[in-house]
Amino acid sequence: xxxxxxxxxDIDENGEIHAETFGMxxxxxxxxxxxxxxxxxxxxxxxxxxxxxxxxxxxxxxxxNGHD
Amino acid sequence: MxxxxxxxxxxxxxxxxxxxxxxxxxxxxxxxxDIAEVIRTCRTALSQKAEKLNVILKNLxxxxxxxxxxxxxxxxxxxxxxxxxxxxxxxxxxxxCGLKGKSYVVTDxxxxxxxxxxxxYRTTRIQFEKCTDEIAGVISDAAKHDLYDSETIxxxxxxxGGDGVTVxxxxxxxxxxxxxxxYGKIESSEREKTISLAYEFFSGLERKTGRINAHMQEGTVxxxxxxxxxxxxxxxxKRRGGKVQLVLVRNE
Numbered sequence: 001x002x003x004x005x006x007x008x009x010d011i012d013e014n015g016e017i018h019a020e021t022f023g024m025x026x027x028x029x030x031x032x033x034x035x036x037x038x039x040x041x042x043x044x045x046x047x048x049x050x051x052x053x054x055x056x057x058x059x060x061x062x063x064x065n066g067h068d
Numbered sequence: 069m070x071x072x073x074x075x076x077x078x079x080x081x082x083x084x085x086x087x088x089x090x091x092x093x094x095x096x097x098x099x100x101x102d103i104a105e106v107i108r109t110c111r112t113a114l115s116q117k118a119e120k121l122n123v124i125l126k127n128l129x130x131x132x133x134x135x136x137x138x139x140x141x142x143x144x145x146x147x148x149x150x151x152x153x154x155x156x157x158x159x160x161x162x163x164x165c166g167l168k169g170k171s172y173v174v175t176d177x178x179x180x181x182x183x184x185x186x187x188x189y190r191t192t193r194i195q196f197e198k199c200t201d202e203i204a205g206v207i208s209d210a211a212k213h214d215l216y217d218s219e220t221i222x223x224x225x226x227x228x229g230g231d232g233v234t235v236x237x238x239x240x241x242x243x244x245x246x247x248x249x250x251y252g253k254i255e256s257s258e259r260e261k262t263i264s265l266a267y268e269f270f271s272g273l274e275r276k277t278g279r280i281n282a283h284m285q286e287g288t289v290x291x292x293x294x295x296x297x298x299x300x301x302x303x304x305x306k307r308r309g310g311k312v313q314l315v316l317v318r319n320e
Contacts, residue, residue: 002319007301011288013281013310036295036316039123040288 017041017062037062084242091235091259095227098263099270103228106273110182111189113280117156118193120287124152125194132196133204135179136211142169148294155290157283165206173210180214181273184221185228220265235259285312
């Protein structure tokens with residue numbers, strides 16, 4: 001059965017970016033987010049969700065190199 | 069005849085004169101915009117845009133000529149290049165210029181407006197290739213700029229430099245004997261034209277600067293979407309108010 005990997009990314013008007021991953025294991029979530037955000041955003045906060053330790057899901061918040 | 073009417077042979081004479089007057093117009097007569105602040109906003113916006121675009125442009129060949137750039141994707145590394153550039157609010161024209169891969173000539177409305185107020189701006193965030201005469205010709209032919217006439221440029225630059233603009237007008241002055249007793253309204257078509265040109269520029273500039281954040285947001289969304297597709301994700305874009313949400317899904 002195919003596993004679904006999902007990432008949601010919210011980009012607000014002030015340049016803040018919040019990202020959350022679902023269905024990823026181990027370091028996969030951080031690797032995927034780093035590939036997406038490279039040079040585009042500065043990481044200011046990273047929170048591991050409870051399921052991270054079971055399934056490797058991670059909630060990550062990025063703040064973009066601000067435009068305001 | 070009374071003594072008052074004909075005193076010592078003199079009679080009071082009322083006469084009018086149409087005289088030329090100089091008028092000083094200040095930026096406050098035209099707009100409430102703080103020009104120094106707007107210039108800072110434009111410079112910051114251009115720097116941020118260049119920084120974001122550099123994420124893409126650093127892997128491409130970029131040539132600059134007279135406030136326009138030619139972006140050449142020699143190896144096809146950025147299939148969404150045109151879409152990304154447009155998302156940042158840039159004017160993009162696809163061109164054939166003899167270079168391998170896709171090429172686009174790109175201009176920016178904010179840069180065009182900033183040039184009018186502050187000709188000294190130059191970005192240092194993008195690394196440019198040496199521009200040949202041939203490429204300069206291609207850029208020159210395809211670049212779409214907001215064009216401002218020399219009169220508007222002169223007026224705006226005076227305001228931006230902190231000076232006012234002096235224009236001429238006419239005014240009727242009524243004298244009784246040699247003493248002015250009444251000043252008419254100053255008429256100056258030059259004043260009206262100057263204010264109209266300046267107003268048009270600054271109101272247009274307000275509209276352009278008002279779009280900066282939206283362009284930065286859309287540009288970022290576009291780069292993220294492009295990267296996600298390259299990583300094999302299906303990308304769905306949801307918009308709610310001023311917020312954009314990307315939902316990336318991949319099945320393995």
